[in-house]
Amino acid sequence: MNAITQNLSPASSKSPNMKIKAAEIxxxxxxxxxGAGLFAKEVIKDCSFTIERNKLTVMIGPSGCGKSTxxxxxxxxxxxxxxxxxxxxxxxxxxxRDRLVVFQESALFPxxxxxxxxxxxxxxxxxxxxxxxxxxxxxxxxxxxxxxxEKYPPQLSGGMQRRAELARAMINNPDVxxxxxxxxxxxxxxxxxxxxxxxxxxxxSHRTNFFVTTDIDEAIxxxxxxxxxxxxxxxxxxxxxxxxxxxxxxxxxxxxERAVAxxxxxxxxxxxxxxxxxSGGSKAAADFVExxxxxxxxxxxxxx
Amino acid sequence: MNAKRLRKALxxxxxxxxxxxxxxxxxxxEIGSRSKDWFGFAVPWIGHVPAPTAVVVAWYGxxxxxxxxxxxxxxxxxxxAGFFAAMLVGIPLGLFMAVNKxxxxxxxxxxxxxxxxxxxxxxxxxxxxxxxxxxxxxFVTFLGAFFTIVINVLGGAKSIDPRYFQSAQSMGSxxxxxxxxxxxxxxxxxxxxxxxxxMGITWEVVVAAxxxxxxxxxxxxxxxxxxxxxxxxxxxxxxQIVVGMISIGxxxxxxxxxxxxxxxxxxxxxxxx
Numbered sequence: 001m002n003a004i005t006q007n008l009s010p011a012s013s014k015s016p017n018m019k020i021k022a023a024e025i026x027x028x029x030x031x032x033x034x035g036a037g038l039f040a041k042e043v044i045k046d047c048s049f050t051i052e053r054n055k056l057t058v059m060i061g062p063s064g065c066g067k068s069t070x071x072x073x074x075x076x077x078x079x080x081x082x083x084x085x086x087x088x089x090x091x092x093x094x095x096x097r098d099r100l101v102v103f104q105e106s107a108l109f110p111x112x113x114x115x116x117x118x119x120x121x122x123x124x125x126x127x128x129x130x131x132x133x134x135x136x137x138x139x140x141x142x143x144x145x146x147x148x149x150e151k152y153p154p155q156l157s158g159g160m161q162r163r164a165e166l167a168r169a170m171i172n173n174p175d176v177x178x179x180x181x182x183x184x185x186x187x188x189x190x191x192x193x194x195x196x197x198x199x200x201x202x203x204x205s206h207r208t209n210f211f212v213t214t215d216i217d218e219a220i221x222x223x224x225x226x227x228x229x230x231x232x233x234x235x236x237x238x239x240x241x242x243x244x245x246x247x248x249x250x251x252x253x254x255x256x257e258r259a260v261a262x263x264x265x266x267x268x269x270x271x272x273x274x275x276x277x278x279s280g281g282s283k284a285a286a287d288f289v290e291x292x293x294x295x296x297x298x299x300x301x302x303x304x
Numbered sequence: 305m306n307a308k309r310l311r312k313a314l315x316x317x318x319x320x321x322x323x324x325x326x327x328x329x330x331x332x333x334e335i336g337s338r339s340k341d342w343f344g345f346a347v348p349w350i351g352h353v354p355a356p357t358a359v360v361v362a363w364y365g366x367x368x369x370x371x372x373x374x375x376x377x378x379x380x381x382x383x384x385a386g387f388f389a390a391m392l393v394g395i396p397l398g399l400f401m402a403v404n405k406x407x408x409x410x411x412x413x414x415x416x417x418x419x420x421x422x423x424x425x426x427x428x429x430x431x432x433x434x435x436x437x438x439x440x441x442x443f444v445t446f447l448g449a450f451f452t453i454v455i456n457v458l459g460g461a462k463s464i465d466p467r468y469f470q471s472a473q474s475m476g477s478x479x480x481x482x483x484x485x486x487x488x489x490x491x492x493x494x495x496x497x498x499x500x501x502x503m504g505i506t507w508e509v510v511v512a513a514x515x516x517x518x519x520x521x522x523x524x525x526x527x528x529x530x531x532x533x534x535x536x537x538x539x540x541x542x543x544q545i546v547v548g549m550i551s552i553g554x555x556x557x558x559x560x561x562x563x564x565x566x567x568x569x570x571x572x573x574x575x576x577x
Contacts, residue, residue, distance in 0.1 A: 075470075075474065077470060095470075095473050095474050096474075097474070097475070097476045099474070100474055100475070101470070101471075101474055103467055103470075103471070105467075107465070107467040107468060107470070107471045109468060109471075109485075109486065109489070109490075110573050111489035111490065111492070111571070111573050112489075112573075120472070120475055120477075120485070121475035121476060123485075124472065124475055124476050124477040124478070124481050124485070125475075125476045152572065152573035153573070154573060154574075168475075172475055172476070
């Protein structure tokens with residue numbers, strides 16, 4: 001634990017490139033459906049929310065609620081059926097350098113070393129400058145991978161790969177960073193380690209971040225603002241301001257009464273959503289409803 | 305300490321096993337050749353194959369024969385010519401077919417009709433097409449490697465994970481940059497595999513082509529290993545046939561091994577830790 005805390009706050013090194021650009025994304029009445037006519041399936045319906053400047057916005061919702069679709073729309077890989085998505089007042093029409101997506105599973109280039117992976121973006125734009133090289137070294141240190149600089153991705157652990165990917169995204173200094181369940185599939189301990197690394201990186205820059213997850217603990221640990229999605233077709237059902245102090249460390253976040261209260265509030269909203277779609281005949285929500293009823297009958301008070 | 309490590313490297317279990325296996329094989333072969341029947345049972349070809357000791361004697365006699373080395377040289381030259389030509393044409397063609405849908409649609413059907421034709425079926429046509437016998441042998445060799453290389457490159461480039469393109473694109477990569485730093489390295493393992501398989505086929509093909517075409521213009525000395533075997537057969541020297549066969553085995557092994565080494569050097573990320 002001590003070693004990690006040291007890694008997260010190295011007194012010796014300062015980021016050589018601290019000019020953070022941050023943008024705000026406004027999603028207004030966005031709908032997206034696939035297929036046409038009778039077979040059209042509406043995945044997102046009339047969805048509106050804001051990804052606020054300099055904040056870490058976490059979106060949580062049941063799996064299959066259209067979160068990944070939403071990410072593809074934000075990234076510009078796909079176009080919405082109706083409504084608008086604007087970044088700093090400018091409409092998003094395609095992929096752009098102002099937004100950077102970190103994918104669910106590692107998309108590091110296996111044929112490049114950790115360092116070359118991180119330097120991919122700068123080199124692609126012909127910005128192989130001293131400043132960027134220093135920044136790469138700094139980020140390597142920040143994510144605890146200096147010793148793995150010359151290793152290839154298959155030689156790294158799952159957690160190391162995700163951290164390398166965070167560094168690879170961050171060096172491009174995007175106005176908004178979009179993360180699609182980046183820690184999914186990691187075991188519980190490495191996941192918690194990732195939360196500390198990631199929130200450390202965020203707390204240093206306060207870049208605009210949009211983080212999508214299905215894990216409630218992850219959401220509360222990381223978020224400044226928590227958006228709760230409805231079941232499909234996806235809509236933002238509630239927004240919770242997570243006013244836990246920063247820097248966040250595992251040791252105190254989960255002992256914190258406020259954190260527990262926020263978690264209960266979020267769960268009860270998710271439960272209401274699950275109930276609604278359950279009574280609507282959706283099987284996807286059944287597990288959540290059952291788990292929730294067991295939890296509330298078993299231990300502790302639950303607000304309804 | 306050092307001597308111990310050397311001994312360990314030379315005499316580990318798997319190497320020992322290999323040596324014993326080859327030794328046992330040679331002994332059984334020797335017994336079979338000398339006894340004319342297999343411990344009392346008559347087995348069709350057993351008495352007709354020259355014994356390994358006789359082969360070694362014949363080989364020893366050939367070591368000083370420039371004609372034998374000339375055969376090595378000619379076959380190697382043809383294999384290399386055909387192989388490098390196949391790489392030079394096949395790799396860009398495979399990549400372009402993978403990248404450009406229209407081009408692929410135009411070329412792939414004809415390609416798929418020509419691909420199943422065995423290279424040896426091309427020998428007569430190739431002798432008619434090309435002005436010299438040397439060129440027609442090289443062409444048949446080329447065909448042996450060409451189709452394998454193209455199909456491997458095409459398959460490798462087409463199966464690249466689309467997320468690599470999305471990442472590269474969102475980090476500001478231009479199309480040329482994506483090709484150079486994503487498509488090319490991602491296809492490299494398939495290029496290596498295709499080349500290794502193609503190299504094996506060129507050795508198969510060159511020998512057969514040399515036998516059929518009579519091995520170049522300059523008679524026995526310009527004929528290559530395939531013609532060397534054929535000539536030994538015509539001349540009735542069965543020991544030399546076996547020498548020729550083993551020579552081809554060794555040549556194929558060396559070229560595959562070199563390609564493997566080169567491939568592993570070019571794709572360091574695929575090595576174990």
